[in-house]
Amino acid sequence: MLLVPDKTKPFILETDASLEAWGAVLRQYDHNGELKACSYLSKAFNPAERNYQIYDRELLAIVRALETWRHYLLGTPHPVTIWCDHQNLTYYKNPQKLTPRQRRWHLFLSQFNIYIMHVPGTKMIQSNALSQWPGYNQTEEEERITMLPENTFSYDPDPDYLVGDNYGYSNDGDIIQISVIDTELQQKIKKSLEEDQIAQQVIKGLTEKELTPLKQELAGWKYNDELLLFKNRIYIPANLKLKQELLKLYHDLPSQGHLGIFGTMANIQRYFWWPGMHAFVKSYVQGCALCQQMKVNTHPSAPPLAPIKADPHAYPFLTVTMDFITDLPESNGYNALYVVVDHDLTKAIVLIPCTKTIDAIGTARLYHDNVYRRFGLPNRIISDRGPQFSSQVFQEMNKRLGVTSSMSTAFHSQTDGQTERTNQEIEAYLRIYCSNHSETWTEHLPLMEFSHNNRVHSVTKQTPFALLLGYQPRAIPHVIEDTNIPSLSERLKQLNQQRSKALAAHELAHALMAQRIQSKFKPFKEGDLVWLEVKNINLGVLHWKLKPKQEGPFPITKVISPWAYKLQLPEQWKIFSVFHACLLSPYKATEAHGPSYSEPPPDIIEGEEEYEIEAIVGHSPKNVRKPQKFLVKWLGYPSSENTWYKPEELSHANEILDEYKKTHNLL
Structure with a gap:
């Protein structure tokens, strides 16, 4: 048994x-x-x-x-x-x-x-x-x-x-x-003991033949083979470089796997001890740039919500939000949906079928034909950073028409949260009524638009139609005749009252949302080094599952607001450099860990500076046998410094390039 x-x-x-x-x-x-x-x-x-x-x-x-x-x-x-x-x-x-x-x-x-x-x-x-x-x-x-x-x-x-x-x-x-110690490390420990005054006093007390008061207080201490032990664990002297070398063995090596504070502490305290060891190990692990960059950020920055305020003098479609729902099934020649929402007052929507290849000119034409002809020009357009809205053409048109464009920070769609929520509602409607006949979704748009505009909104407590028209259109025949029909003057008076109440409700929702998160967020300052979450950024690496969770650290060059910051990004990154605080996390550098990157100086070869290549980590285009450029990782530098090079520019690294081509079947 x-x-x-x-x-x-x-x-x-x-x-x-x-x-x-x-x-x-x-x-x-x-x-x-x-x-x-x-x-x-x-x-x-x-x-x-x-x-x-x-x-x-x-x-x-x-x-x-x-x-x-x-x-x-x-x-x-x-x-x-x-x-x-x-x-x-x-x-x-x-x-x-x-x-x-x-x-x-x-x-x-x-x-x-x-x-x-x-x-x-x-x-x-x-x-x-x-x-x-x-x-x-x-x-x-x-x-x-x-x-x-x-x-x-x-x-x-x-x-x-x-x-x-x-x-x-x-x-x-x-x-x-x-x-767990090799001869070289053992000699370093012994040499450091000679420079540690406390250790020398302990050794002196242990080696005295007579039973002195000091020797009686040294229970648990031993001195054996020129090593000082406390409770059968090797005592490490007060030497910063020695402790860092030890932590490199018990944290950085592949066999240790860059464990967290608890795992690293459990491994190292099995064999070693020194006063304040836990605090040192914690500081070392917290200062490890690879851990910060590669591991999931379990404590992301959570700034309090800052909803967009409504214009107190708003009327329908004066401030609009807009977005595209793309990759829909082909239906009557369309595969995308242009969604326009009245932001400040009625929450009414206008749904316009289109194609996902539509450009800025096409977007402006759709707005003119479907929204402008009914409600006129808006004062403000809120959108994400889609190419239709961020293009120079669209921005120039807005400028000439006196329309303010408010785009979200990079990869932070919550800025336009109202349209994102409306999109979810639309997609759910289409799944319910079009799942069996996906090619008919464009035929359901009129009813979908009517359904949304005819329901009570959670913020205004009114239907968009009531705030837009002053009355409630009939969706289906009434069971009994409605005899309570107000006069024109009374209806206009009621409409004005309802719109005032809607704006007040919008303001109340704004205040409640701002208080929803009791955040301990500490705003960043200009000059701070931060990590940037890159799950939405294509950096050219071959396997997105294995790419770093964050890149950096990057310095903050400008504080736009407590929620938006401009970063100093590498020149080869062709993206907008302003990001919401939720995509940023502070870079931690500790004395216990020391510098995470050696950043060795270049070699001077034939009068030219050359840095050592650590590896080639990507190529572009990906699905061809002869890529036009390769992504180079530099030895001793963070991955944010990775650089694209053409094959002919890598003549000094033929061996590494040939090995990469062989591994990825590019020969």
């Missing part, structure tokens, strides 16, 4: 490998002190793995077992003891150069708090059976093999943590600990 694993108790991992397969057993002691199996593993090697030498096969068994039981063995409060019958794993004093495969395994193993113990194969019957290996007879060749260099393992001559009922072996075999 298998024992249910308990993460609060020590684990023993028994592994073995043969020429054909590997096996593993996960064990724990039960409440009676008997060693029980929690789980079994067994798998045959593939043809390539069968060609590994014995030490690689044995280590692969350990790696595979740790991968499978990672949820039990990662971050355990007690060291995980690994039983292995391969004696070569103890030959750590005769170093040799690691192969790339061994280096990968070494990085993986460094995540775990593990100890490898040599145990005779006769005492590991179950794992031997799982690997289908009758016994082990070392060859002379394998006797000469050293598994890993000295800096990979550290020998513990006094394994107190294995003594007791929870472990079957103490000094019966050699015990080795996979260490």
Whole structure:
């Protein structure tokens, strides 16, 4: 019967490998002190793995077992003891150069708090059976093999943590600990200890032969092999560069995966300690530019809403909002819908079918034929930054006619939220009545427009028709005759009163919306460095799923309002440079992390400056075999500095260019 694993108790991992397969057993002691199996593993090697030498096969068994039981063995409060019958794993004093495969395994193993113990194969019957290996007879060749260099393992001559009922072996075999420090880093720690006055006082107290008051207060401290330990964790002296180097190992490496504050802290405190370690780790992770750029922003800027105020002297269609619904099914030669909404007063709509290729001139003509002829010129047009509205032609026409154009900030359609909400309503109507005959949607527009204008609006508490015409048109025949028909003068008086109430309701809605978000937003200042959310910006990278969540950091060159900011963007970005605050987040630089980008100076080659190319990350056009330009990522610089180059301009980087073409089938 298998024992249910308990993460609060020590684990023993028994592994073995043969020429054909590997096996593993996960064990724990039960409440009676008997060693029980929690789980079994067994798998045959593939043809390539069968060609590994014995030490690689044995280590692969350990790696595979740790991968499978990672949820039990990662971050355990007690060291995980690994039983292995391969004696070569103890030959750590005769170093040799690691192969790339061994280096990968070494990085993986460094995540775990593990100890490898040599145990005779006769005492590991179950794992031997799982690997289908009758016994082990070392060859002379394998006797000469050293598994890993000295800096990979550290020998513990006094394994107190294995003594007791929870472990079957103490000094019966050699015990080795996979260490997270290499020789070079170890020497840096030792050298920094010499410059740390507090550490020197502790060492002095520990090395005194007499029992002094200081020595009595140093419970939990040890001094061993020129390293100072506190509660069996290596003490790191007060050296900023040393701490940064340590955090690079435990946060930046691929094996660590740029974990957050909690994950990084959990990994590093397993082996190291210094006063204020949590605050330092938190500051380091918060200052990591890659984490800020690549991870989802879970705390985006949330400035309070700032609804557009209505003109207190408004009349119908004096201020209008407009937008296009595109990519509709073909219907009577149309595949798009032009939507115009009276913003300030009635909330009435005008629906005009069109094509999605319509330009600024065509948009103006549609407005003239369908809105102007009924309501005249507007004073103000509110829209998004669609090409029809942002074009120079459209802006020039508005200027000559005395019409103010108010466009949203880049990629912030909430500015024109009324039209966006109307679009949702229209699309829902068309799905209801046209889903079975999608080619007929243009025929439903008159009824759709009538339906909207004949319903009570949530803001004005009146129907658009009532505010527009002064009466309520009949949608269907009345059951009884309406005898309460006001005179013309009375109807005009009622219309005036209703419009005044509608404007007051609009003002009330404006105030309530502004208070809806109790925001803690702190406005940015000119000169602040910010990240820009780029989910709506095509930067030329091949895979949008893997592109950065944010780009930058960019300096703010002008504060337009508490909600809109102008950024200094790269010259190759041909986009509008004013953005809403919700697309921006502050760039965090901390002393603990230091500079995130090295920004090395260029080399001078034949009198010309040349920067080192890190990689080619995109090409354009994408769906051709011979692209016209390639997107270059520079070594040591942020991705916002990526630059487009023609193939002939990359003659100094032929090797990188050829490799990119080969990878993406562009040769």
